[in-house]
Structures are given as structure tokens and as C-alpha cells.
Amino acid sequence: MPCVEAKGLRKAYGAAIALDGVDLRVEEGRILGIIGPNGAGKSTALNAMLGLTPYQGELKVLGRDPWTQRDQLMRDVCFIADVAVLPRWMRVSQALDYVAGVHPRFDRAKAEGFLDKTQIKRSSRVRELSKGMVTQLHLALIMAIDARLLVLDEPTLGLDLLYRKAFYDSLLNDYFDHSRTIIVTTHQVEEIQHILTDVMFINRGRIVLNTSMEAFEARYAEVMARPEHVAAARALGPIHERQVFGRSILLFDSVARDHLAPLGEVRTPSIADLFVAVIGAAA
Amino acid sequence: MTPRLLYWSVRRELWENRSVYIAPLAAACVFLFGFVISATRLPDARRALLALDAARQSSGAVMPYHLAAATLLLTGVIVAMFYCLGALHNERRDRSILFWKSLPVSDLTTVLSKAAIPLAIMPAVVFVVVVAMQLVMLILTTVILLANGVSITTPGTQVPLFEMTLTMLYGLVTLTLWYAPVWGWLLLVSGWAKRAPFLWAVLPPLAVCLVEKIAFDSGNFASMLANRLSGGFSEAFSEATPHAHRKGFELQDLDPIKFFSGPGLWVGLALAIAFLATAVWLRRRREPI
Numbered sequence: 052m053p054c055v056e057a058k059g060l061r062k063a064y065g066a067a068i069a070l071d072g073v074d075l076r077v078e079e080g081r082i083l084g085i086i087g088p089n090g091a092g093k094s095t096a097l098n099a100m101l102g103l104t105p106y107q108g109e110l111k112v113l114g115r116d117p118w119t120q121r122d123q124l125m126r127d128v129c130f131i132a133d134v135a136v137l138p139r140w141m142r143v144s145q146a147l148d149y150v151a152g153v154h155p156r157f158d159r160a161k162a163e164g165f166l167d168k169t170q171i172k173r174s175s176r177v178r179e180l181s182k183g184m185v186t187q188l189h190l191a192l193i194m195a196i197d198a199r200l201l202v203l204d205e206p207t208l209g210l211d212l213l214y215r216k217a218f219y220d221s222l223l224n225d226y227f228d229h230s231r232t233i234i235v236t237t238h239q240v241e242e243i244q245h246i247l248t249d250v251m252f253i254n255r256g257r258i259v260l261n262t263s264m265e266a267f268e269a270r271y272a273e274v275m276a277r278p279e280h281v282a283a284a285r286a287l288g289p290i291h292e293r294q295v296f297g298r299s300i301l302l303f304d305s306v307a308r309d310h311l312a313p314l315g316e317v318r319t320p321s322i323a324d325l326f327v328a329v330i331g332a333a334a
Numbered sequence: 335m336t337p338r339l340l341y342w343s344v345r346r347e348l349w350e351n352r353s354v355y356i357a358p359l360a361a362a363c364v365f366l367f368g369f370v371i372s373a374t375r376l377p378d379a380r381r382a383l384l385a386l387d388a389a390r391q392s393s394g395a396v397m398p399y400h401l402a403a404a405t406l407l408l409t410g411v412i413v414a415m416f417y418c419l420g421a422l423h424n425e426r427r428d429r430s431i432l433f434w435k436s437l438p439v440s441d442l443t444t445v446l447s448k449a450a451i452p453l454a455i456m457p458a459v460v461f462v463v464v465v466a467m468q469l470v471m472l473i474l475t476t477v478i479l480l481a482n483g484v485s486i487t488t489p490g491t492q493v494p495l496f497e498m499t500l501t502m503l504y505g506l507v508t509l510t511l512w513y514a515p516v517w518g519w520l521l522l523v524s525g526w527a528k529r530a531p532f533l534w535a536v537l538p539p540l541a542v543c544l545v546e547k548i549a550f551d552s553g554n555f556a557s558m559l560a561n562r563l564s565g566g567f568s569e570a571f572s573e574a575t576p577h578a579h580r581k582g583f584e585l586q587d588l589d590p591i592k593f594f595s596g597p598g599l600w601v602g603l604a605l606a607i608a609f610l611a612t613a614v615w616l617r618r619r620r621e622p623i
Contacts, residue, residue: 121441121618125435126438136429136430
């Protein structure tokens, strides 16, 4: 059973179309990054998967209909939708008590263990914590839940570099194993490229690119062309060209690396560069 | 929905809304503060009372106890009103609804846990606080009178604490049931309004009254509203005691047959269920504001 399966997923807010017939299949054990410009439909897609918004089309998450079975689904699914959603009046100890009270798969000792590694006091209220600490608290709660799918919507928005790095490190080292699935959206693409197994570009409610990272590395290549080879490189049909320190960097789709090697230094492009090439060109 | 989820959801409400028990306690403290000051005049007042006939004696002796109950009842109603208006509004405004919805608690459980505050928790808090207050008042009165050598055994000045407690329990239960559609309506508006839930709760019913008055020169809706807001006690009690001697409701005034057989209660309860069902429906659809 796939973790998430969508067919013809549509969602419109009045005349604005947020999702325009999305077909999607996420297998168990993957870490999928959904990348797209603001307003592309990323959050709408995630909200639909989490049962937070109604939609048209077919959608199954862990075999359930998220809109009608949200509460059962949430035993197996966790999400951090935005760093600011923990209620500000709540004490850290109350958050632990409450989640332990309502969630059958919450391991309180594990959450306490994560919190012990931070500066967070049990008696503090959420409003007294820094933004980074609120995220640490939320992550400690979420990671102590034995869930099958974790959804992160801009989880590190507004955090400094150290917190962002620690966030993804603990996610990868303390949480992820290959029976779990993670779906993440973020604008800080460079920071998550190395943890993803799959990447999806979404623009104007449609999927523009959907590939595993192995396929991504096999398919896309970037050449920093030597000046005398730039014309030859352009003849091979790059999908994008940019200038860095006066050198041309050309991005190719499905061109064998053997052909590119004589023209200059060949490497795998970053997701961010490909994003600019694919989405920037369409914009 | 399991009892466990409901239990934790109600506890959560009490963590967030401490006014549910702090306000009645504060009102009780203020009342008792006033009562203690008045107690300095108590020996003289009681001697004057003993000179009157039995009916007036009784009226004067129990009046403070009725006043205590009425104070707490009013506090409870006001706090519950503001609680309901915020219950499904605040979680959308501070976006914490996304956190609550990330946990395996259904919208039905959530709305029921919020409805439980005015329907169960608040009456229980008021009951306990009033009983405690009345006990304190009784003990204080007895001690002061004894210390000043004033008789405490005159039959007319006995305080029927047990009967008063039973009457209050009945009054609380009937008032809570009578007000159920009010709580339901406030919760519904709280879950629906994007801003100013208080205005949305109050102005539309007033607008209906106004339109009815202008269009048909009648006041059916207005009198229905007035009956709902202030008619609870006249449905639940009958005036067995002659009016001149009334000092508050007494045990012989209880009229459960009239209350439970009247259509007003059942129509109200049906409305309350409809309002709450709509609130559940809204909670599923509404997004953070």
C-alpha cells in the first residue's frame, strides 16, 4: 500500500485554482521534498492530505480518506504545519500531559529525553520560549510519536541556521527509519537536498517534476563550460544557462555525461538550480 | 470518541480557561469579604430581627444565603457566556487549531468537551462554591451570635441549609438545561465568526426582533428570546409561597413536572443539539483566521 495516493486532486478557492488535477503516489519509507514558489499549492496539497481542507478527486493516506477520517488518521500521521501553532498559553508540562493523554502512540519518556537535551524548562509557557525553542518542543512531541507519516510544512521558517541544522539532523538521526515516510516543503532547498529520496516541483497547482533523487542525478547534469566550448555546449540544447564569475554554467536534461565531459567540469546540479531553470523559465 | 479523549479535552479547556473556576472563587471571596464586614453589625441586627414575627424573621435570616447563591449563579452565567464565545474562535485566531487537529481527537469530541464547560463543569463549580460559602456564612454567624449572647435557637431564624442546597441543585440543573440552546448558539457563532463573535451572537437576534416589529408590528421573536433568557426559573418553580413572604425559591416551590412536561425545554434542547451539530460541522471546515 502506498503511503499517499492521489488521483485528479483538485481544489479551488473561488476562482483561484490551488490544485489543478494532481496525481501523486508516495511509497512508504521515502523522504519527499515538495518544492514550489509561493502560492503554488504546496500547503493546499499537504492540508488535503491531513484532512484540514476539503477537496475534489481521490485521495488516500495510509488507506484512509483524510477528510472523513482525520481523527483516526492522526494516530499514524504527525504534522508540523507552521512553527507558530503550539498554543501560547500552554505549559511545556501540560503539552506533554495532553499529548500523552490523547495519543496512544506517544512515548513520553522519549519526549522527555529530547527535551533534556535542550534549555526548555517544564514549567515554562510556550509564549515564554524563543521561536527556536518552540520548534524544538514541537519536534520533541512529534518525534516521540510512533507515526508512519510525518508532514512538515515549512518547519524551520524563521529559525536561525543552527536551529535549522539541528532540526534536520535530529530528524534524520533520531527519527527516520525506513518504515517511516516524511513529506516536507521548504524554501531552504539546499539544506534538505542531501536528506531527500524524492523531489517534486509544483507550480500553479500542477506537478512540474516528480522524480527520485537517483533518477534526478542520472537525468540532470550541469557543465561549467570552458569559454572555447560554450558554443558547442549550447548546441546540445541546455534547458538553462547562467553566468557565474564570467563562466557559463549550462544545465542539461537527459544528455549523456560522456558528451558533456569534454566541454568542461560536469556535476549534478542542486535542486535549487534546477528549480530556477524549470520554474523560472515557466514564470 | 472515548471517555479518555473527552477527559483530556476538558482538562485542556480548564488549563486554558482558568476563569471557569477562578472567577466564581473570586466572586465568593468578594461576597464573603462584604459579609464579614456586615457581620460586625450582626448581633444588633439579629436582636432587631427577633422582635419581628416568624415569617419576617425567617426572611431576614436566610436572605444573605439566597444572595450568595444568586451572586454565584450570575457570575457563572457571565463567565460561561464569554467562555463559549471564545471557545472555537481563539484556537483559530492563534492558529493553535492546527496543533489540535494534528492529534487524534475528532471535531465532535472537541466541540462536546467545550460544550461540557457551560453544561457540566460550570454548574458543578457554582454548586460546590455556593455550598462552601453558605457553610462558612453559617459557621461565622453562629460563632458571632454565640459570642455576643444572642439566641440562635429561635425557630424562625433557623437556616434550612439542606433544603436550600437541594433547591439550588434543582435550580442549577433546570437553568443549565433551559440555557442549553444559548450555549449552543454562542459556540456556533464562536466557530463561525471571523471576528467580533460577541457582536455576531447578539446583533442578528436583535435584528430579527426589529424586522418583525417593523414588518408585522408584532414581538413574538422578542418575547421568545426574553422568555429564554429570563424565563427559566418561572418554568422550573411554581409560587407555592405567598408572594409577600418570598425571599428566594424554596423547596416547596419546585415544580419539575411543569418544567419537564413543557414544550419550552424540549424545543430548546432540540435547538441546542442542532447548534452543536453545526458547530462540529464548522470546526471541520473552518481554517485559521
